[in-house]
Amino acid sequence: MLKLSAAIDAVLNTIARIAAFALPALVVVVVFDVVTRRFLQMGSTQLQEAEWHLHTILIMGVLGTAYIHDRHVRIDLLHATFSPRGKALVELLGILLLVFPFCAVTG
Known part of the structure; x- marks a missing residue:
């Protein structure tokens, strides 16, 4: 693997x-x-x-x-204050709300 x-x-x-x-x-x-x-x-x-x-x-x-x-890119000032679970949630939301739509529109 x-x-x-x-x-x-x-x-x-x-x-x-x-x-x-x-x-x-x-x-x-x-x-x-x-x-x-x-x-x-x-x-x-x-x-x-x-x-x-x-x-x-x-x-x-x-x-x-x-x-x-x-x-x-992240907003490190905010990102540093989150717990690991909060960071993971922000990461997931960023992918779902920003990356996937961008890929759908441009790809």
Whole structure:
């Protein structure tokens, strides 16, 4: 079972490293879109679509690894005051109310 877990971790880490390349591409596309739209009055639906696709690749690609390594975003000031049961409840509610709907909309 540990071999399977290690294999899954390796796959998730590889996916996250590949998906991380979407971040610089996303920054370039967003900056180009803003500059052309704001200063050249040339809006582009294709650029906005590219932004959504790159954003989805980035989030979906790194979400599993961030979750496994406990590096996802929290409000630590509040999180530190909760009991372990309260932390688990907040985690479950966050997954049900935020992660699943996001995956359903973007996936």
